[in-house]
Amino acid sequence: MVERGRNWREDRVFFHDAAGGSHSMPAVWTDLVAEDPFNAVARGRAAFRAQELVELVQLIEAIKS
Missing domain, CATH: 1.20.5 (Single alpha-helices involved in coiled-coils or other helix-helix interfaces)
Incomplete structure (x- = not known):
């Protein structure tokens, strides 16, 4: 993980892949965010x-x- 911040109105995680490319994904797709109580x-x-x-x-x- 390179950075975590808000982008596209949501909490996102930014990272580099093995080839050095930059990517991001919603933070809720990672273990950085606690599981939603409703889903639990x-x-x-x-x-x-x-x-x-x-x-x-x-x-x-x-x-x-």
Whole structure:
């Protein structure tokens, strides 16, 4: 890991690959971020969190208008 910071409105980890290229990925894809409590309790039984469904409805409404 080279750096951790906010980019594209999310917490991201920046790193170099073996060839020296720069890359980034969401920090939640790494073990740098603690597991989301909802995901820990749901253990894969819920496809979406309530907040994600609210955001989806807002996106659909924005597209419709």
